[in-house]
Amino acid sequence: MSRRAQTDSGETKRSLVASATKEFAECGYEGASLRQICSKAGVTTGALYFFFTSKEDLFKSVVSPLMSKLPSILASWIEHDIAVICDEEGEPTNVEALPDGLAELMKEYPLVPKIVLSNRDNPVVKEFLDEKVDEIAEMVSNRLARKNAAGADGFSSHLFATMSADAFIQILANDEGLHMVAGHLAGFSTFVRGGLRAALQ
Known part of the structure; x- marks a missing residue:
């Protein structure tokens, strides 16, 4: 993977975690929408599942x-x-x-x-x-x-x-x-x- 691709990949993951942090804070775990998280992060759901296996996995990345x-x-x-x-x-x-x-x-x-x-x-x-x-x-x-x-x-x-x-x-x-x-x-x-x-x- 090129350095640019690694940078873009890292930025995408950080954007998803930042978006998820706001969504979990506003809606709680049960009310949080993966679709909304992806939309606010400007990525597709496919991109989310490239980095995280599930909603729980994403939540863990936010709080851990x-x-x-x-x-x-x-x-x-x-x-x-x-x-x-x-x-x-x-x-x-x-x-x-x-x-x-x-x-x-x-x-x-x-x-x-x-x-x-x-x-x-x-x-x-x-x-x-x-x-x-x-x-x-x-x-x-x-x-x-x-x-x-x-x-x-x-x-x-x-x-x-x-x-x-x-x-x-x-x-x-x-x-x-x-x-x-x-x-x-x-x-x-x-x-x-x-x-x-x-x-x-």
Whole structure:
């Protein structure tokens, strides 16, 4: 394939993903139309199926760049507050700062948190989030168990992790500026630390 053909091919794929991002944000996964996506991207449906095997495959291409990184940011954020409460290490989450890497992701993928939030039960989203929720739940349970806390049972830890993940996504999906997002995350961090303190008592 010539370099020009490769460039054109790459531009076509990027155009499809950009068009699909807007369509999924406006209509949700179920309501999104592949025909509309192709029309707005200025390509045929044949071109779409050259790059993507299905609607789900296209959806995954839209959400995976952010979702492959976001759960790790969430886990680091939760782990930081666990260390503050359980180990008395470090300071609480900084009200003025976002977790490392989050600002860059939000600027690059501003519509994706909204897409994720409105499609929380989509298999692609569930695969990304549920795996990380399980990891966070285990981390919380292990930390609390070392303190002989009553909240170390699997149910409470999993509920805590699920609530944290959903709140994290909802805050990011509110279409507010980065400073407001940082403030909301800091407020939720205070809530998280209160729950951890209660579990340790």
